[in-house]
Amino acid sequence: MTQTEEKIDHPETVAQAGEGIELLTFRCGGRGYAVDIMDVREIRSWSEPTPLPHSPPFMRGMVNLRGSVLPVMDLAQRLGQDATPDDPRNVIIVIQQGARVHGLLVDAVSDIVHPTSDQLQDVPRVGADEENSMASRLFVIDDVMIQVLSTERLLPEVGPALPEVAA
C-alpha cells in the first residue's frame, strides 16, 4: 500500500499516507470534514466568543481556554459557506499548528477513523475555488465524502495588520 506515497502532493496534514493515520471527522455546514488527530489538542463545548474588531468575518472572536485567549474561527465561513448559527450544541475543535493554537467552530464531531491509504484520494482541481485549497485529501466513508483539511492552510496568517483572508 505504500506505493501511493508518491502521489501525495500535500503531505503537511496527512504526513505519511497509509497505516497509522487517524482522522477526526466532524460536520460543518452540512458537509463532512476531517483533520489529522495529531493536530487536535482538545474538543471544547460551545461558549460565546468575544468578537474582535477589524478581523475577517470568519474570525468569530476569542474564548477563554483555561486562562489563555483562544482565537476561534467559524469553519463554515472560512470555507465559504454561511456563518454557523449560534447553538450550544456546536463544538470548538482546538487545533495546534506549530506554536499556534486555534479553535475551529463546527456543528458536531462525528468519529475517529483510520482510513487506509488507498481510501485517501488527492483533491482534484476544481476551478479556482478557494475552499478546495483548504483540503489536502479526500476520502469516502459510509457513502459520505470527507475532506481532510490542512490546518496549516486554514489558519490565517498573522501579520502586523491582520490580512483579510490569508490562504
Added chain:
Amino acid sequence: MDAIRATFFEECVELLEQLEAGLLALEAGTDDPDTIDSVFRAVHSIKGGAGAFELGDLVHFSHDFETALDSLRSGRIDREPDVIATLLRSSDRLVDLVSAARSGTASAEVDLPELTALLARLAEAAPADEADDDFAPVLIDLSLDPELLSDDAEDEAEPQTEDQKRPRTAWNIEFEPLPELLVSGNEPLYLFRAIEVLGQIEVEARDTDLPDLVDMDPSVPRLRWYIQLIPTAPDLTETEIESIFEFTTDLSVLNISSHELEDDVESEEDAPSENDPSEEGFSETEVVSGDSNEASPNTGPSPSTGPTAATDASTPLAAPPGTKDAPRPAAASNSEASSGGSQPTMATIRVNLSRIDRLVNLVGELVISQSMLAQGMMRAGLDQHSEAVSTLDELQQLTRDMQDSVMAIRAQPVKPLFQRMTRIVREAAQATGKDVRMATDGEGTEIDKTVVERLADPLTHMIRNAIDHGIETPADRIAAGKPEAGTVKLSARQQSDRVVIEVSDDGRGVDRAKVLERAVSRGLVPEGKVLDTSEIDRLLFMPGFSTNTEVSALSGRGVGMDVVQRGIRDLNGTISISSTEGKGCTISISLPLTLAILDGMIVRSARQRMVIPLSAIVETQTLTAARIETLGPDQDVVQLHDRFVPLVDLASGMGFSPATMADEPDEDTALLFVQADENGPFALRVDAIEAQRQVVIKGLGENFGHVPCVSAATILGDGQVALIVDPAGIAVTSGLQRVPTPPVPNEGYLQ
C-alpha cells in the same frame, strides 16, 4: 570550573546590587554600621572570588576599593559627599570590571588610574590594616569588629556551650601563606573568621621568621599561623575545613590534623610563639608580616568544591580568645554582636522564568474558577450570610492576594533601573565637566523583570550620549540663555500595550547638518540625497556612526546608538528620536508588555464588555449630565470643563459593525473622557460602566497580529474574554488625530 565561575559572576551581580544599594543609602545619609558592612563585604567577596579565578584587574581594584571602604567603616574618614561620590564611581567601575571579566574582554580603563588614586587617598587616612603595602605592625581596635558580627554568631553560641561538656575532636590547622597570597587579594583574617563559624578557634601567629624591618618586603607574608578549632558540630570533616581555604589552595601550605580533645584544649603542637597572645598581641600578629623558615609539611592543594570561602566574608568574627588556656566562649562576644545590630539579609533564589509564568497562568485560572464558583453559588440561592458564602469571600480575598503576589514576582517597577541611571548621569557629568541634573518621571511604571534587566545597557548608552553630545558645556549654555545645569530626564509610562521610556535632554539637539555630512562622508548616504529631518535623525542609529570627531572617553566606547537600537529590538521594542535644534533631543523606547497587569475600567458597549486602561481615563460623566452638541452627521462634541471635545461611541469607534450594536441610551450610559497620546482628550460613549479592576493582559500578537484599537485581551471573572481598548487607536481610526502614531516607527530606511 566553568560552572563555579558562572556562579561566581551570578553572585557578583547580587553583590554589586547590594553594594550599590548600600552606597546609595550612605549617600542618603544612613548612619547604620550594617550598611557599611554590607558594602564592605560585597567588595570583599568579589575580591576573594576574583582572586580564585585569577582576575587580576578585578582583584587589584576591589582591593583598593575595600581598603578605602575600611577607612570609612572604621570612621577614619568621614562620609563626605565627595567621598561617597568616589565610592559610587568605584562601584560603577567595579561593575564594569566584573562584566569585562565575565565576558573575557579587556576592561575599559576609563578612569581606573584616577579612581585608584582617589581610593588610595581615602585609604591613606587609614592605618592600612588591610593593605598589603603596609609593613608596620599596627594595633587593631577590636571594638570595631563586632560590626561584622551577624546573627550567625548567635546560632552557634548555644550548642557550643553545651557541646563543650563532652569530649570531641579538635582540629589543628597549620596555615603557611606563600608569597603570592596577599597579591591575589586574600586576607588571612577573613579565613579565620570563616573558620570561626565552624566553632571555637584559637589562632596563634608565629613571627619567628620575621626579618628585620629594613629587609622586609611588605607584599610577602612572613607569618605562619596555627589554628586550633573546636568545632561546634562534632561531625565536622576535614573537607569542610579545607573548603574554607579553597581560594588559597595554591597560595598557601595547609596542614590539617585532628586529635581527640580531652578536658583541656591545649594545642597538640606547642606553639613556639614567645609573645603572650593577648588581645592586642593577637591582632597585631595578624597584620604583621613575618618570614617563615620552618618548613611545613605540604598537604597539597585542597579540593575545590565551590566558591564558598570568598562569600564567607560575611562570616562573623567573634572576639578572639583572650588566652589560649582559657578560651573565652563565643557567647561572650555575642553580646557585642547584638549591639552591632543584625544584618539585613537579602535572601533570593533563582527561579526559571517559565515556572513563574506557569504559576501566573495557574493563579489566573484559579481566580476565574473562584469567581465562577461564586456566581454559581449566587444562582443556587444561598443565603448571603451563610457560612459557605463568607468562606467563599475569604477564598476570594486569598486568591486575589495570591494573584497580586504572583504578579509582583515578574512585574517590577522601573524605579531601581532609574536609580542606577542617576549614577550614570553623575559619572558622565563628572567625566565631561558638565553640570547635569537628572529628573525622573513615572518610576512606578511596571515592566517585566527581564525587560527591566535588559534595559540597563541601552539606557546607559543613551544617557551617556545625551550628556556627551547633547548637553552643552556650562559656558555654552549660559551663552545660549539656558540654565547652567543641563537636565536629563528619564520618564516611563504605559501607553496602551506598550511601555514608553524616554530619555530627553535640554541640550543642543541633533546637529543635522553635521550628521548628514558625516553620513555622506562615511558613505552611509549617497551624496546629494535629500533627507528630511526625521530621516537625518535616524541616521544616528546606523552602525558605525558617531558625530564626535574624536572618540571621547565617555560615549566613544566603540558602541553607538546602533547597539542601543539592537538591544531594544531584541526586546521587541522600537526606538525613535525627535530633536529640536537648540532645544534638546528626546529618544523614545517603546517596549511591549510581555506580561503586565493593567488597572482598567470594565465597560459595556454594544453588549460587549471591554476594558479601558484607567491610566487613559481623565474623567467620567453620565450621559444625562453631559452637554452634547452635534456638529454634523456622526460628529458630536461634548463639553469637558470649558471646552468641547469629540465624542465617539466606543463600539463603533472600535470598529464593530453596526449590526452588532444595539442598546438605546439609558440612565447607565456614560461618557469616559480619555486622553490618548499628546493629542487632546476625547469622550467615549459606553452603555454602562461595570467595574474597576486589575486585569491580566493577554497579548494577542501571537495569533492575531496587531489589531487596530485593541491593545490586548483579558479574561474577566466569569471566564469571558474581554478586549482591552487602545484609546489612541480609536482616536486614529475615528479620524480624531491627523497624524497617526504608527505602532512601529518606520525604520525601513535604516535597513
